[in-house]
Amino acid sequence: MAVVEAMAGLTEKFPGGGLLLTTAEFFLNWGRKNSLWPLTFGLSCCAFEMFSTGAPRYDWARLGNEVLRATPRQADMMVVAGTVCWKMAPRIQRLYEQMAEPRYVIAMGACATSGGPFYYDSYGTVRGVDQLIPVDIYLPGCPPKPEGLLNAILELEKKIAEDRLPGRRPVKGPAA
C-alpha cells in the first residue's frame, strides 16, 4: 500500500486487484507485437490478398495492425506483397531505411520470397526481396490466402515476443 501512496497519480486501482509485476523487456515486446503499424505498400497481385486481409471480413486490426501508414517514418512493419523488379529495388531499400526501428518485414508470396514464377529467364525480377533487405517471415503461396497472411502476422508476433533488449543474450529453447 505504501507504493500506491508514494506514487499517487501514477498508479491506478483495479477493483479487487493487486500489484502487477513484469519485466521491461516483456512489456516492450508486448506493446510492440500488439501494435504493428504496417506501411501502405503493395506491389502486385499479392497486394489484393493483403487488402482483403485488412478489410472487414478478415480484419487484421484484430491483431493490432490497426493503422496503415502512408509514410515509412510512422510504420514499423512492411509486407512486401508482390514481384520486386530491379527498377523498384532502390525504392524498397530507401523505404525500409526510412522506417522506424525496430522494424519488421514479411515477404508475402512466391515472388517476394524467391522470385517465384519469374525465377528463370527474367531480366527484371529480383529473386527474393531478401537480396535487398532483411526478412523476418517468409510466406509462401501464389498468392497466399488472407488466412496465410494472418498466420504470418501471428508468427511475427511470436518472434517479436522473443526479442531481447540490447545487451541481453537470446534465450535458449522455447519462449516463455
Add this chain to the structure above:
Amino acid sequence: MSAVTLEQLRAAFPQASVGAAGGFGPVVTLGAATELPAALAAFKALKPLPLDVCEDYTALDAGEVFILVLHLVSGTDVRARVTLKAPVPKAAPAAPSLVAQFGIADWYEREIFDMFGIRFHGHPDLRRILLPEDWTGYPLRKDYTDDKLLKRPGA
C-alpha cells in the same frame, strides 16, 4: 459488312502483301518501315470506314529482322480492324516516328525503344520508359543476356 475485306486492302495497298485474317483482322505487310507514315494516311482515308485508332503498337524479334506490329481499328465499328506489319533491319534498327499520325504512339515507341533498341526518327522524347534509366541492352532481343539473368536449366 463492316469488317475490312481483303479486296479492299489489295486495292488500297497494291505494293504490300495482304494476308488472310490472323488474330486481329487481315494482315498487311509492308516492304519497309519507311512506308509506315504513308500507309497510316491511307488507312485513315479508307472508305467506308477509316481505320483511325491505333490500338496497339509493338515489335517482334523475328531472327533476321525486327518486325513492327500495329493494330489499327475503326473508331466507328470495332469489327473493322487490321494488323499492319513492317520489317526493320537489325543492322540499322530505325524507323520513322508515328507520333504525328497517332499521338498515342509516343509511349508505345518509347517502350519499343526500351525493349528492342529500335530508334524512331522524329520522336519528341525518345527515352527508356519501363526499365531503369541506367540499364544497358535491350532485353526483348533474342540475343539479350546479362549477369543477373538466369537461364532455365534444360531449356
